Amino acid sequence: xxxxxxxxxxxxxxxxxxxxxxxxxxxxxxxxxxxxxxxxxxxxxxxxxxxxxxxxxxxxxxxxxxxxxxxxxxxxxxxxxxxxxxxxxxxxxxxxxxxxxxxxxxxxxxxxxxxxxxx
Amino acid sequence: xxxxxxxxxxxxxxxxxxxxxxxxxxxxxxxxxxxxxxxxxxxxxxxxxxxxxxxxxxxxxxxxxxxxxxxxxxxxxxxxxxxxxxxxxxxxxxxxxxxxxxxxxxxxxxxxxxx
Numbered sequence: 001x002x003x004x005x006x007x008x009x010x011x012x013x014x015x016x017x018x019x020x021x022x023x024x025x026x027x028x029x030x031x032x033x034x035x036x037x038x039x040x041x042x043x044x045x046x047x048x049x050x051x052x053x054x055x056x057x058x059x060x061x062x063x064x065x066x067x068x069x070x071x072x073x074x075x076x077x078x079x080x081x082x083x084x085x086x087x088x089x090x091x092x093x094x095x096x097x098x099x100x101x102x103x104x105x106x107x108x109x110x111x112x113x114x115x116x117x118x119x
Numbered sequence: 120x121x122x123x124x125x126x127x128x129x130x131x132x133x134x135x136x137x138x139x140x141x142x143x144x145x146x147x148x149x150x151x152x153x154x155x156x157x158x159x160x161x162x163x164x165x166x167x168x169x170x171x172x173x174x175x176x177x178x179x180x181x182x183x184x185x186x187x188x189x190x191x192x193x194x195x196x197x198x199x200x201x202x203x204x205x206x207x208x209x210x211x212x213x214x215x216x217x218x219x220x221x222x223x224x225x226x227x228x229x230x231x232x233x234x
Contacts, residue, residue: 042224
């Protein structure tokens with residue numbers, strides 16, 4: 001079975017350009033997370049979807065960051081007017097259950113990430 | 120605020136030997152989960168082991184086991200009989216049980232395995 005996929009795997013953008021990063025979660029997974037991993041750091045939470053509802057966007061660093069999951073499956077993270085500090089690996093993860101970690105198997109499955117470099 | 124600290128940026132182990140990776144955390148909640156995740160060179164993060172705070176028994180998964188010391192807020196990972204395929208970046212992570220499951224990560228420990 002397919003895991004979580006992300007595209008593109010690598011993206012180079014000039015400062016000021018808009019970018020869109022795509023995440024295809026595992027089919028049927030209700031929860032979807034976006035994380036940002038800067039060089040030498042651990043991933044940091046950006047936003048969470050339960051189906052199509054964005055229930056938590058507290059980690060988005062600025063209003064230039066926008067995420068959507070309109071049909072409750074594929075999600076897109078959009079960054080407008082990219083800045084050099086946006087350079088990072090953007091990770092997507094999905095899990096089966098709608099809420100949190102209660103239950104034995106609500107593991108998050110991660111995609112390979114998109115490495116964004118802003119010049 | 121909840122935080123996770125991994126004080127060992129890099130570790131090295133001889134193949135077939137045992138290595139322990141350290142992790143400490145801060146939690147203002149009593150009900151939480153702790154994780155070790157592995158990011159191999161292929162760059163797809165996978166779950167290694169998970170511990171529920173209310174369970175006193177340390178979690179084990181084959182060659183991987185944890186030493187969970189709740190009072191000390193310590194959560195170390197022991198890898199026994201290390202294999203070349205264990206070489207990776209290892210992240211310790213925390214999640215409050217009442218959250219939607221978002222993880223708080225440490226900075227990671229890069230593990231090298233020498234043949």
